[in-house]
Amino acid sequence: MFYFNGYGENALTFSVDSNSTKKGAPVKCDLKETVKGVSDGEDFIGICKNIDSAKATVIMDGYVEVPYTGTQPTFNYCGLVGNGSGGVKTSATAKRNYKVLKVDKDKNIVGFIL
Numbered sequence: 001m002f003y004f005n006g007y008g009e010n011a012l013t014f015s016v017d018s019n020s021t022k023k024g025a026p027v028k029c030d031l032k033e034t035v036k037g038v039s040d041g042e043d044f045i046g047i048c049k050n051i052d053s054a055k056a057t058v059i060m061d062g063y064v065e066v067p068y069t070g071t072q073p074t075f076n077y078c079g080l081v082g083n084g085s086g087g088v089k090t091s092a093t094a095k096r097n098y099k100v101l102k103v104d105k106d107k108n109i110v111g112f113i114l
Contacts, residue, residue, distance in 0.1 A: 004101055004111060009062030011049055016056040023051050024066060025086035027058055038082030043095045046114060065102065065111040073100050073110045080112065 014029065017036035021027055026044035027035040035056050038044045046058040047066060067087035073080065079094030088110065102111030 004063040004113075005065075007063040007113070009059060011057050011059050012046075013055050013057050016051055016054065018051065018053055021048055021051055021056055022086050023048055026066065026082045026088060027056070028082075037086070038084070040082065040084030040089075041091065042082045042084075044082050044088075059114065061114050063101070063111060063113050065109050067108050068110045069108065072105055073103055073112075075100050075103065078112070080110070 015034040017034055020037040021035055025048055026038050027046060027048050028038050029035050029045050035058055046060045047064045048056050049059050050057040068089055069083045069087055070089040073090050077097040078100045079091045079097050080088040081091040081094045083089040098112040100112045
């Protein structure tokens with residue numbers, strides 16, 4: 001069994017739109033430097049690590065694991081976007097390909113490096 005948690009992890013703290021942001025979910029940043037959850041098909045800047053009513057810590061670099069929906073992600077490099085429900089999905093039009101190191105098809109979890 002391999003564990004990649006903590007690899008190269010770097011995080012930033014942002015103001016938060018607490019109505020749309022959830023711990024463990026992909027987020028985007030707006031012009032007011034506020035993070036919020038992504039809609040279905042949107043690219044993301046990181047994964048929310050912690051959240052309270054005023055701020056969120058977002059993992060910007062490093063290894064993360066999140067739920068996926070739809071087509072199973074491929075190992076090595078795979079285009080991922082938000083799925084609108086706190087996870088990700090594969091996308092041929094994603095602006096970024098991520099290094100996928102783990103795919104748990106029984107639990108629908110994908111592990112990748114941001």
